[in-house]
Amino acid sequence: MKRKVLASLPVFAFFLCWELSSRFFEKRTGGLFPPPSVVAYETIRLSFEGILADHFWRTFLRVIIGFLSGAFLGVLLGIAMGWKGLAERTLHPLISLLYPIPALGWIPLLMIWVGIGELLPILVIAIHSFFPVCYSTMTGIRNVDRRLIKVARTLGYSSRRTLFSVAIPSSLPYILSGLRLSSGGAWRVVIAAEMIAIPKGLGALLMKAESLIRVDIILACLFVLSLMSFLFERVFLWIERAFQNSP
Amino acid sequence: MWKLLLAILFLLAAFSPVSAQELKMAVEFNTHAACAYVALDKGFYEKEGLKIKGYEAYMTGVALAAALTKGDIDAAYMCFVPALNAFANASCPIKAILGTHFYGYGLVVDPKKVRELRDLERRDVKIACLREGTAADAFMLRTLEKTKIDERSILPKVLRVNPVAAIGAIRTKRVDTAFLPEHWASLVEDYGMKMLLESKDVWDYRIGSVLVVKEELLRKDPGVVRRLALATKKATIWMNAHPSEASRIVAKYLSIEAERASLAERIDGTDSLDIPPETVGRSMSRLEYRNDLEERQVQDLIDFVYKKGYLKRPVRASEFVDFGLLR
Numbered sequence: 001m002k003r004k005v006l007a008s009l010p011v012f013a014f015f016l017c018w019e020l021s022s023r024f025f026e027k028r029t030g031g032l033f034p035p036p037s038v039v040a041y042e043t044i045r046l047s048f049e050g051i052l053a054d055h056f057w058r059t060f061l062r063v064i065i066g067f068l069s070g071a072f073l074g075v076l077l078g079i080a081m082g083w084k085g086l087a088e089r090t091l092h093p094l095i096s097l098l099y100p101i102p103a104l105g106w107i108p109l110l111m112i113w114v115g116i117g118e119l120l121p122i123l124v125i126a127i128h129s130f131f132p133v134c135y136s137t138m139t140g141i142r143n144v145d146r147r148l149i150k151v152a153r154t155l156g157y158s159s160r161r162t163l164f165s166v167a168i169p170s171s172l173p174y175i176l177s178g179l180r181l182s183s184g185g186a187w188r189v190v191i192a193a194e195m196i197a198i199p200k201g202l203g204a205l206l207m208k209a210e211s212l213i214r215v216d217i218i219l220a221c222l223f224v225l226s227l228m229s230f231l232f233e234r235v236f237l238w239i240e241r242a243f244q245n246s247p
Numbered sequence: 248m249w250k251l252l253l254a255i256l257f258l259l260a261a262f263s264p265v266s267a268q269e270l271k272m273a274v275e276f277n278t279h280a281a282c283a284y285v286a287l288d289k290g291f292y293e294k295e296g297l298k299i300k301g302y303e304a305y306m307t308g309v310a311l312a313a314a315l316t317k318g319d320i321d322a323a324y325m326c327f328v329p330a331l332n333a334f335a336n337a338s339c340p341i342k343a344i345l346g347t348h349f350y351g352y353g354l355v356v357d358p359k360k361v362r363e364l365r366d367l368e369r370r371d372v373k374i375a376c377l378r379e380g381t382a383a384d385a386f387m388l389r390t391l392e393k394t395k396i397d398e399r400s401i402l403p404k405v406l407r408v409n410p411v412a413a414i415g416a417i418r419t420k421r422v423d424t425a426f427l428p429e430h431w432a433s434l435v436e437d438y439g440m441k442m443l444l445e446s447k448d449v450w451d452y453r454i455g456s457v458l459v460v461k462e463e464l465l466r467k468d469p470g471v472v473r474r475l476a477l478a479t480k481k482a483t484i485w486m487n488a489h490p491s492e493a494s495r496i497v498a499k500y501l502s503i504e505a506e507r508a509s510l511a512e513r514i515d516g517t518d519s520l521d522i523p524p525e526t527v528g529r530s531m532s533r534l535e536y537r538n539d540l541e542e543r544q545v546q547d548l549i550d551f552v553y554k555k556g557y558l559k560r561p562v563r564a565s566e567f568v569d570f571g572l573l574r
Contacts, residue, residue, distance in 0.1 A: 030338025031559070032316060115421065116406055199403050207407065211309045211378040212557055213316060213337040 034216040043220040051205075056224060059190055059201040062118070063228075066125025067186045071179055074130040078137025078178075082171070083163055088138070095134060103128035103189045107196065121193035121201070128189045129182040133175070140174025141167050172243055180236035187229040268471045269300040273311055273323040276304040276504050277410075278430040278530045279456040280324045282347050284500040285493055286482035294481075295474040304504045306409050308456075309381050315339050315459070322460045322475055326382035326428070327545075328552055330459050334567050335558045342465055343457040343568045345476050347483070349535040351455040352386035353432030354444040355417075356424040361443065364390070367424065368400050375406045375413045375425040380557055382455065385548075386446050387426040388555055393449040414438075430501065433530035434522065445533055452544050455534065457568075465569065476538075476572055483536050494528035501527065540568055 015036050022035035034042075046052035080087040081095075103124050110120050144167045152162040168175075194203025202221050209217035270292075274280035283302070286292055292299055303320070305311035308329030314320060315330075316337045323330070324347055333339035356366075366372055377383040387405070391398050406422060410431040416422040417435050424443075427435070436442060446453045458479055465472050486493040501522045545564040553561055564570075 030316070030340070032337055199405055199407065204407070208379040210313075212332050212380040213312060213339075214559065215337070 031213070032215055034219065038216050039219040039223065042216040043223060046217065046220060052220070052224070055200055055202050055205040059194065059203070060228075062121045062194075062201065063125060063186045063190050063232075066122040066190070067129045067183060069122070070126030070129030071133045071182065073126070074133030074178070074182075075137050075175060077130075078134040078175075079141055079163070079168065081134070082138040082141025083167060095131070099131045099135070104192050107193060111196070116196060116198065118198075120196070121190050121198060121203075124193040125186045125190055128185055132182045132185075133178040136174045136178025136181075137171065140171025143174070144170040173240065176236060176240040176243065180233055180240060183236055184229040184233040187225055187232065191225060268296060268468070268474070269298045270321045270471070270475070271300050271319065272302040273314060273320045273325070274302060274304050275308055275311055275325050275428075275456070276306055276501070277428055278497055278501070278527060278534060279326065279348060279351050279428065280304075281486060281493060281497045281531060281534075282479050282482040282536060283324045284497050285486050286478050288496045288500070289482065289485060291478040291482045291485075292475075295478040297471065297474055297478060304507075306411065307377060307381055309378055312337075312339070312380075315341060318461075320461075321464055322458065322472075324456055324458055324479075326456050327454045327548060328382040328385050328557075329380060330457060331549060331552060331562065331567060332380050332557060335560060335562045340462040341459045342462050343459050343540070344465070344472060344572045345458040345479055345538045346454055346456070346540040347458055347479065347536065347538065348455040349537060350446045350450075350453050351429045351534040352383050352426065352446040352453075353429065353442050353533070354387075354390065354424065354426050355432050355435050355440040356443045357417075357420075357439075358441040360423045364394050364396065364444065368396060370404075372424060373406065373422040374401065374404060375408050375416055375422040377409065377413075377426070377428070378407045381428075383426050383428050385552060385555070386449070386453075389446075389551065390426070390444060390449050429533055430522065430527055430530035433526050433533065436529075437523075437526055447533075447535075452541075454540065454544060454548055457540070469572075473572065480538050483538055486531075486536055490531065491524075491528060494531050495524045497531065498522050498524040498527040540570070542568075542570060 019035045019037060022029070022033050022038075025033060043052070077087075077091065077095075081091055082088070106124060106127055107120070110123055114120055114123065148166050148170060149162055152166045157165065190201070191203040191206065194201040195207050198204050202225060206218055206221045209215075209221065272283070274283045287299065287302070303314070305314060305325075308326035309332075311323055311325045312329040312333035315323060315325075315333050316339045323341075327343070330341065330343060334341055354364075361367065361372055367374060376387050388398070390396075391401060406416065408416065410427055413422070413425045413427060414431065414435055417425060417440060418438055425432075425435070425440075432442060446455075458476065460472050460475065505522060542564050545568055549558075549562050549564060549567070552558055
């Protein structure tokens with residue numbers, strides 16, 4: 001209990017300093033540096049009026065669809081590359097070439113290819129999620145204890161059965177940590193994609209708030225984003241731990 | 248002898264022209280700021296003893312409003328709505344002291360795809376508009392309200408872009424219609440678009456842009472503000488008396504600004520962005536350059552913007568506009 005109180009002290013001190021300094025300089029800064037109480041009030045107001053929920057759900061759906069499709073492809077390709085030497089030899093150079101390109105770097109190209117619409121942020125998230133998941137899955141499969149595979153083969157397991165019963169379960173910690181890393185990141189890239197002319201979503205709300213010079217709404221959106229990114233990572237961390245603790 | 252010299256110096260000091268007051272000014276990069284360009288070109292500021300230390304041209308009122316909040320601009324010619332946003336939402340200490348024009352926004356359409364306003368509701372019609380909080384956005388909302396087109400069927404598909412991006416999208420056929428401020432609306436007519444609607448069609452009176460000054464300047468040096476207002480009024484009168492010469496001056500400044508901001512490079516398929524005086528003249532003819540601001544009309548516009556949820560708090564017209572100076 002005491003440790004928890006101590007841990008929350010810096011957070012409390014941060015918000016207190018912010019509140020006091022914002023109130024103190026209110027006349028000089030106007031609405032450009034709102035205190036956390038105002039941001040909290042604005043978050044609640046936007047929530048009750050349904051504005052935040054409307055924008056949030058659109059972003060949430062984009063994140064879910066983009067993340068799941070990118071992660072699914074990443075896992076598939078990662079397994080193929082980790083399990084089959086031929087797939088690794090043919091695909092690895094290409095993946096290595098594309099991996100360093102930041103997901104946001106694809107936006108201009110995607111704007112031309114798919115236009116500015118729902119598909120744009122989904123694809124950006126999918127690209128962002130794909131590479132880390134693919135790499136961690138491939139690493140996981142390759143790092144499976146060779147003796148386990150030998151035992152499975154000795155017991156007469158087919159290649160497919162060995163993969164599904166031995167290799168994939170053994171590489172799950174790697175896959176999950178890849179998913180955890182990219183899940184939080186999905187929230188970070190979706191905003192940038194939504195800021196480009198997309199009419200709905202948290203990124204669009206951020207842009208709207210910026211054009212109306214509503215710093216309180218900008219901070220409210222950032223708070224929601226930070227919370228969602230944190231929650232997504234926590235969910236995968238929880239799954240990872242649950243998996244590690246399972247017999 | 249020295250008494251005589253002193254007397255001469257005293258007389259010289261007393262009757263010498265007013266020392267030039269330095270001002271940092273900002274304008275919107277369009278024909279809305281015509282009176283500022285004309286005042287600069289014809290020396291109306293100098294004649295009033297004002298020295299413009301520097302002027303910045305901003306692509307949209309929103310960008311200018313953001314710059315205003317930083318506080319290093321003394322005076323700005325900008326659209327009423329973003330100026331009001333800066334005042335009400337960011338507590339930016341500014342006051343509007345003069346109007347500069349009425350109207351100045353248009354709905355341009357691809358005539359092959361859009362023939363009437365109802366066509367905007369069609370799913371295949373792509374719409375572009377400037378961002379929320381701009382005067383062009385207020386014009387769009389007013390159009391939808393006035394023509395009873397359901398906002399919910401239109402707003403979710405509106406691409407929010409700046410004027411240059413809108414022109415790029417129009418040229419590459421990524422959008423079929425756009426709500427734009429002048430001179431951009433008239434400029435895209437040169438690219439085969441048609442003006443379907445103007446702001447005067449949906450608004451009997453529509454305050455376009457205003458001259459805003461820092462409250463501090465108004466408080467500490469009202470004489471300078473009065474001289475600035477006077478120079479603006481003289482420029483407006485001159486423009487209305489010499490429309491073709493005014494359009495040449497404005498075209499010259501807009502072309503310089505377009506070159507300075509490398510706008511042509513930012514519009515797909517365009518090598519240069521010369522803004523011909525004819526286009527500027529056509530654009531300017533769609534605006535009503537005038538300096539009066541009527542309290543009831545100002546309040547109506549403020550109430551409309553507030554009703555649309557763009558203002559943090561209700562604002563009284565007299566809070567934002569200094570009607571005293573106008574009188």
